[in-house]
Amino acid sequence: MTTTTATTGRASARRIVGCGARGGTGAVYDPLTGLTHRTDQPLSTGRIALAHEGIASLPEVHPAELGDVTPVSVCWSPIVRCNLACPHCLDDKSVPELGRSERAEVAARIASSGVLGVDVSGGEPLLIRNLPTLLDALVDGGCAVSVTTNGTHLPRRAEALARRIDAIRVSLDGPDPEHHDHWRGEGSFAAAVSGIRAAIAHGIPTQIQTVLMRSTASGLPALVELADRLGVHGLTVLQYLPFGEGAPLAITEQVSDEDARHLVAALGAAPIPVRLRTRADAAGFTVVRADGQVWRNTPDTTGIAALRPLTGSVSLAVTGRDGSA
Structure with missing residues (x-):
């Protein structure tokens, strides 16, 4: 994980993280960035509040x-x-969705599995009417x-989310309507920016995420400037993964990890x-699909190494980055 940082007033806030022991080591999961940190200091298990700068100072692992x-x-x-049709989407739109009661069962299983954190994604999760109920189940289970x-739906849902979640991650593919809307549709940039402002206004720690593509790489400096102006906590640059709807674009749009590191390093001392x-x-990242099946990235992140029903913590078990059980 390549990082460029700067100190801002946003660093003084306290945020909720998920804490626990993993392999005899203290682990801290940051829901804002999705990063896992290692700590030698004794911490309570579950959801705890830590200073933003304290989280960032812990070594990543x-x-x-x-x-x-x-x-x-x-x-x-x-x-x-989803209300958008992005050609680089990681989701497989052929996967069937569970019904309301079955979703609640999946939330309960995840909440009791012992994971420290959960990122609820999609598709577009804000389209789920009873999303607050699902989020409450995860939080009650001790997950960050x-x-x-x-x-796009954040302006109308930010207030309810603010009482339930520990962070929001908003996807942007460019620093302006011309570049972002090219990928996500007309008006999507303005709606996303309004959503970001609503989340910040309601006190939700907010991160912008962008999928790095050859077509969007030149816009990174301007996207950093936009993120700073909006007042978010940071920007995460995600390498393109050849999954789901976006698999056909991988050949033309993927950037090598080495080139990606150079692009981020070239940003220098960014303001965020x-x-x-x-x-x-x-590698080895674990996903629970809309049909309740669990899959895991292969070591080279070109495919899925495991697919099994989520029946409890045992079905999430993994022994290494290869996704083996």
Whole structure:
């Protein structure tokens, strides 16, 4: 994970993280960034508040290096439907969605599995009417919870989310309507920016995420400036993964990890934290699909290494970055 940081007034706030032990080591999961940190200091298990700068000062660690069979965190995509049609979407739109009661069962299983954090994604999770109920189940289970969204429905849902989640991650593919709307549709940039402002106004720690593509790489400096003006906590640059709807674009749009590191390093001392999630960082990442099946990224992040029904913590068990049980 390549990082460029700067100190701002945003660093003084306290935020909720998920804490616990993994392989005899203290682990801290940050729902804002999705990063796992290692700590030698004794911390209570579950959801605790830490200073933003204190979280960032902890050494980062790939979850697989902690040597525990239970993942530190999972991404749960309870919905494949979306109000946008992005050609680079990671979701497989052919996956069937569970019904309301079955979704509640999945939330309960994740909450009791022992994971420290959950990122609720999609599809577009803000389209789920009873999303607050699902989020409450995860929080009540002791998980640090974030939501990843395209931001278009945030203005109307930010207030309810602010009482339930610990962070919001909003996807942007460019620093202005011309570049962002090219990928996500007319009006989507303005709606996403309004959503970001609503989230910040309601006190939700907010992160912008952008998928790095050859077509968008030149816009990174301007996107950093926009993120700073909006007042978010940081920007995460995600390496393109050849999954789901976006698999056909991988040949023309993927940037090598080496080139991605150079692009982020060229930003210099950015006014906000900028983080790069390389493909290596995404190895072994665990996802619970909309149909309740669990899958995990392969070591080279070109495919899925495991697919099984989520029946409890045992079905999430993993022994290494290869996704083996």
